[in-house]
Amino acid sequence: MDKFKKVIQFIRELFNEPTNAIFLHKPMFIGNEKKYLLDCIDSTFVSSVGKYVNRIEKDIVEYTGAKYAVATVNGTAALHIALLMAGVNTDDEVITQSLTFIATANAISYCDAKPIFLDVDKNTMGLSPNKLEHFLKKHTKWDSLMSKRLNILTNKHISACVPMHTFGHPCRIGEIIEICNKYNIPVVEDSAESIGSLYKKKMTGTFGKLGIYSFNGNKTMTCGGGGIIITDDEELAKKAKHITTTAKVPHKWEYRHDMIGYNYRMPNINAALACAQLEQLDNFIESKRKLAQSYSEYFNTIGIEFVKEPEKSHSNYWLNTIILRDKKERDEFLKYTNENGIMSRPIWILMNKLEMFKNCQTDELTNSHWLEERIVNIPSSVKI
Numbered sequence: 001m002d003k004f005k006k007v008i009q010f011i012r013e014l015f016n017e018p019t020n021a022i023f024l025h026k027p028m029f030i031g032n033e034k035k036y037l038l039d040c041i042d043s044t045f046v047s048s049v050g051k052y053v054n055r056i057e058k059d060i061v062e063y064t065g066a067k068y069a070v071a072t073v074n075g076t077a078a079l080h081i082a083l084l085m086a087g088v089n090t091d092d093e094v095i096t097q098s099l100t101f102i103a104t105a106n107a108i109s110y111c112d113a114k115p116i117f118l119d120v121d122k123n124t125m126g127l128s129p130n131k132l133e134h135f136l137k138k139h140t141k142w143d144s145l146m147s148k149r150l151n152i153l154t155n156k157h158i159s160a161c162v163p164m165h166t167f168g169h170p171c172r173i174g175e176i177i178e179i180c181n182k183y184n185i186p187v188v189e190d191s192a193e194s195i196g197s198l199y200k201k202k203m204t205g206t207f208g209k210l211g212i213y214s215f216n217g218n219k220t221m222t223c224g225g226g227g228i229i230i231t232d233d234e235e236l237a238k239k240a241k242h243i244t245t246t247a248k249v250p251h252k253w254e255y256r257h258d259m260i261g262y263n264y265r266m267p268n269i270n271a272a273l274a275c276a277q278l279e280q281l282d283n284f285i286e287s288k289r290k291l292a293q294s295y296s297e298y299f300n301t302i303g304i305e306f307v308k309e310p311e312k313s314h315s316n317y318w319l320n321t322i323i324l325r326d327k328k329e330r331d332e333f334l335k336y337t338n339e340n341g342i343m344s345r346p347i348w349i350l351m352n353k354l355e356m357f358k359n360c361q362t363d364e365l366t367n368s369h370w371l372e373e374r375i376v377n378i379p380s381s382v383k384i
Contacts (some may be wrong), residue, residue: 004301010298011342011379014291020153021341025218025319028201028382031280034144036272043268044108048245050268056228056275063278064203066211066230068237071088071266071274072244075192075214075227079107081244082210082229083160085236088113092159093151093183093361095135097127098350099368100164104190105351108363113159116151117352117362123370124310125321125347126171127163129179131363136183150183161187165194165204166316167377168220169309173207187214192227195220196279196285200315205230205312210240215274219291220288220318220382223273226266284382285316291383319377321347327373334376347375 012110015022040052047170057069072078088094090112096104100115119131140158143150146155161180163171173189180187187208191197194204195213204210204314210233231237242248247261266274292308292315299306305323309315324330330346337344350365350372351357 001332001336003304004333006302007333007339008342010336015379016292018152019341020378020381023381024343024345024377024379025070026381026384027217027222028134028284029042029276030227030279030384032276033273036133036276037269040269040272046269047267048263048265050271052268052271052275053165053266056266056271056278058273059278060213060228060230063281064230066205066206067205068230068234070229070237070240070244071271072229072264073266073270074225075212076103077244077262077264078214078229079103079162079188079190079226080110081240081262082188082212082231083107083113083162085113085229085231085240086188086209086245088159089157091156093154093156094162095158096133096162096190097164097197097368098352098362098365099125099347099371100168100190100351101192101348102351103192105357108162109356112161114156115351115357115360116158117350117360117365118355119363119365119367120166120371121172122371123167123369124169124171125307125375126173127161128170128367129172129175129371132161132176133179133295133323136179136185140183142184147184151361152213155159158185161185162190163187163193164190165197166339167307167321168194168197168316169307169312170194170197170199170204170313170315172194172310173204177207184277192216193219193318194316196281196316200312201314206232207232210236215270215277220275220284220316221274223277225272226270228266228272281315283384286344287382287384288317288380289315291380292320295322295378318380320380322376323374324376325374330374330376337378343379344376347377349370
């Protein structure tokens with residue numbers, strides 16, 4: 001416990017907070033947020049139509065290098081629509097990782113599809129290209145008549161692959177794209193946590209057929225809720241915008257809809273916040289990277305492993321992460337820190353352990369189980 005006490009003391013000194021609770025990741029509003037919000041309120045356009053919705057789409061395109069962006073109410077909605085745009089249909093299967101936030105698996109389920117959970121790499125905590133290729137070689141076949149990749153076990157169409165950039169650290173997305181291209185499987189990047197992160201100097205979210213970001217209240221940049229889809233495919237972008245706006249056919253007064261749609265468009269009032277936050281994103285990431293460096297140097301002196309950005313990557317360090325010796329030490333650390341005003345959290349329970357996904361196909365998940373028992377997130381807020 002003496003070592004944990006020293007960790008708490010270091011974190012309090014780092015955040016210059018000697019007594020009050022220190023949260024895992026609180027938002028930072030120090031720019032044009034109030035100005036844009038007041039402008040939005042004065043305009044009376046606070047719902048899904050307004051200049052800030054259009055602006056955040058334009059700004060995200062400029063920031064990421066993607067050709068098109070479609071703003072949504074949250075990251076889960078963005079992922080749901082991105083999967084539909086990638087061609088995921090009822091009774092299909094979608095490859096993803098078991099070590100992920102529930103939204104990844106939920107979005108697949110919204111499409112009436114079923115996840116296949118594969119293992120991650122230890123150093124990225126993201127989908128392992130090696131395990132992906134092994135699964136596709138051993139457990140799938142190409143149906144030339146249907147032009148589909150089928151699961152040999154279930155005879156179901158594998159219609160997409162969803163790698164996730166865990167805690168803002170890029171997975172080996174380049175290799176994943178190459179493998180999926182070889183096996184004719186579109187990639188939808190779950191970049192909910194990794195806005196601003198780079199893999200080989202290219203933004204996460206821009207490698208796949210589509211990618212998504214989340215602007216939830218605990219993300220590096222936030223607008224309370226909010227998410228966005230990015231893609232280089234003009235037709236998919238147009239369809240995504242149409243389907244997220246209740247599939248309403250433009251008309252001056254008639255309410256005509258030409259397909260099943262969703263009320264998923266980002267409200268203008270949230271977009272106003274998002275525009276102000278995006279203006280500061282690079283400064284936020286610079287601050288978070290400095291915080292990660294301080295943590296890395298400190299934990300090295302006390303023998304606790306700190307998770308650093310993978311090779312060929314530039315991470316936004318959304319959540320700073322340490323690896324404890326085993327589950328017992330992890331639980332002791334979680335209990336002690338939370339009882340002493342320092343918010344810390346474990347990584348997620350593996351998706352295949354949850355009741356609704358317990359019958360999904362998996363591989364051995366060796367690294368996923370190992371990480372699940374040891375990973376802890378510690379306070380990671382922007383320090384300006």
